[in-house]
Amino acid sequence: MASFLLRRLLTAIPTLLVIATLAFTLLHLTPGGPFDSDKVLVPQIQHAIEARFHLDEPVWRQYLRYLADLARGDFGPSFQYRNTSVNELIAQGLPVDAAIGASAMLIALLVGGGTGLLAASRPGSWRDQLPMSLAMLGISVPVFVTAPLLILLFAMRLHWLPAGDWVAGSWRHLLLPSLALALPYTAYIARIVRAAALDALGQPWIRTARAKGLPTHTIVLRHALRPTLVPLVSFLGPALAGVLTGSIVIEQVFGLPGIGRFFVTGALNRDYTLVTGITVLYGALIIGLNLLVDLCYAWLDPRVRNRT
């Protein structure tokens, strides 16, 4: 197990290097520089600014400097948010995204998982068909439609919840963005859990359990749940990454100071360090989350465990 973990961590390094290099190259290839503006700049001042951020050096030296900083965990200074380092921006933005992402995932798992199990327990009945139709709707309608609708209902009509803004630790500010972000994932999870549970319930060992006279809830929770979780877990890896990166739209709609917003404005403003920094961070998070998923597989499925 330890060697499996070590091997995976070691292969993550070249992957990250490729991500970092691609991000750096693509940004530097994009026309327009970070300090181009439609306002007047004396050439000497432009040079002074570029020298401050080492943009006057040859690109290969900028690349090496960038990699050396990266190795020390330093993403460098932001170009557009002057006086601020990319690390500070991430330290400010990531907790916002993490809070929204985690609560969205929690909502999706509880509501989606519960609905899926319920639907699977009585396939074909209204308890199956109604939630599954709703789930189809949830998958089809994009976040940039549902989020404004939620604001319209809960903030503008009913005045129950704030229409946006971020106050650390306030559940009222957390609820609408998390809900909007959770909706499509809830729907996906409900469908996956239903399908997996139906599959599991049709297996011979369930028939054996029934034959032994076990009560239904014991069968579902003790014998059907674990195999049901396998497809769910493989969905969760990319889903967790999706929750993190998908919050870009949510941040825009609700006016939240997360890193998705920095990512978008950073790209538009050619903030090289900020964009490469967030790209590498996203890359590392996705690799880490996938690793976590693989570890969960090993726990859920003895066949995987024995292979490693």
Add this chain to the structure above:
Amino acid sequence: MKAGPGLAASQRLARAVDAGGMRSIDPSISTDVPAAHVLDDLFEGLTRLREDGEPGPGVAERWETSADGRIWIFHLRAARWSNGAPVRAADFVYAWRRTVDPRTASDYAEALAPVRNALAISAGSMSVTELGITAPDARTVRVELNAPTPFLLSLLTKSYTYPQYEPAIRAHGDDWVRPEFMVSNGAFRLQEYVIAGRVTLVKNPLYWDAARVRLQQVTYLPLDRAAQTERFFAGDLAFTDSFAAEQTAWLRARLGDQVVSAPYLGNFVLGVNVTRPPFAGNRALRMALTLGVDRETLVRYVRQGLYEPAWTPTPPLAGYTAPVPAWARLPQAQRHALARRFYAQAGYSAQHPLRVDLHYPTDSDNRRTYEAVAAMWRANLGAEVGTYNEEFRVQLNERHLKQLALFHYAWIGDYPDPLTFLQLFQTGFGYNDGGYSNPRYDALLAAAGNDSDAARRLQTLAQAETILNEDVACIPLYYYATRHLIKSYVRGWTSNIQDRNLSQYMYLLEHGEN
């Protein structure tokens, strides 16, 4: 007699700013509009913007100027910093030197160009101590200019001229702009600063005019247009920065006079590159295109009546009569006939139509306008103009390299004076992207620059602008307008051409909303 509503018990105002957010609130470095609003509340320069948007006394209570308009002496009042220290003349000297110091690497160093030696210092060829600002004593600031600058008092209300508190900057370096370290001298002080997020200011009791300031707290929220409108309806925003132009009629029907729009110091102009085909040496073609646009139709139907048609680059300014070309007064049908004549004269016809691409930065607002303009040229002249949108910085880059023939060239003025618009067409000016060059025009701008007689100077500028129109150096379409949603209980603001509304004048009346 029935008394009107009294002051609200809670004087807390929430204002929106553009979602691009503040990139820095360091007065020497900041260049973006959202930060300018915050800095206007946090700091005060030698002059201060009055409620009507005109400059009036600020930290300087009075001033005098030399006969040639090149030396200004400002006498400071007994003002204090938010930590209680007195605001000294040396604080201005320190701040201005810091702005032009190449080590600060300020994007705005150029804005101080009228001050003696400013450009040479920012170019690194002179020491900062040579800058044309000195402090003969603690309460006197002496400013030396390169040339008479009639708009100086307006410049002095801008953030890059604000005083700065040297001990705070020395002690904390780049971090001095954080709420725990910042020392400011304006009507408000910084309480909370979330990068690209909420900025909260509270009243500064040590401000010299604090007795008159009624707001206790001001919150700035960076939001995009749609979110600003949503939050306004939800009741947690009382003063928005903008709204979508295409929603104007809808908003007016629901909000009445809470929808506020007024002339703004900006033009929406099409640039033509006079150094490359098809426009080089072809004034007739440029005339045909400018005559072939129906500005009234454009403004009325595409821009929902928000903006004013433009016939000349400089928007309406107090005291300046912009030269409107004679053809602007012709009825539309005659303009079209004239346009077709010029089109033929330029060598184009139905068999051999003009084919050119119009380049503009991606934005739905721009797209509507330019597609309408291209359609007008197709209908009125038979010209085949394609519209081509690109991301802002890509377009900017191509423009500066003078690769584009016909391009989006809108400009927001830096100060309320024609020069901010006219210098764009000066030979060799960094942002003269159409490559226009006319020695007579340059000579007139130079003459105006050295003229200390304000009225004569404006006449000279108007002469220069006439040449610009005769040469069709650009195709003006319309002048911008400010767009705000303002709750009816918010008082103490006046629409002004620079669209700067200081929170220190505002107050809230009793109202039903929370």
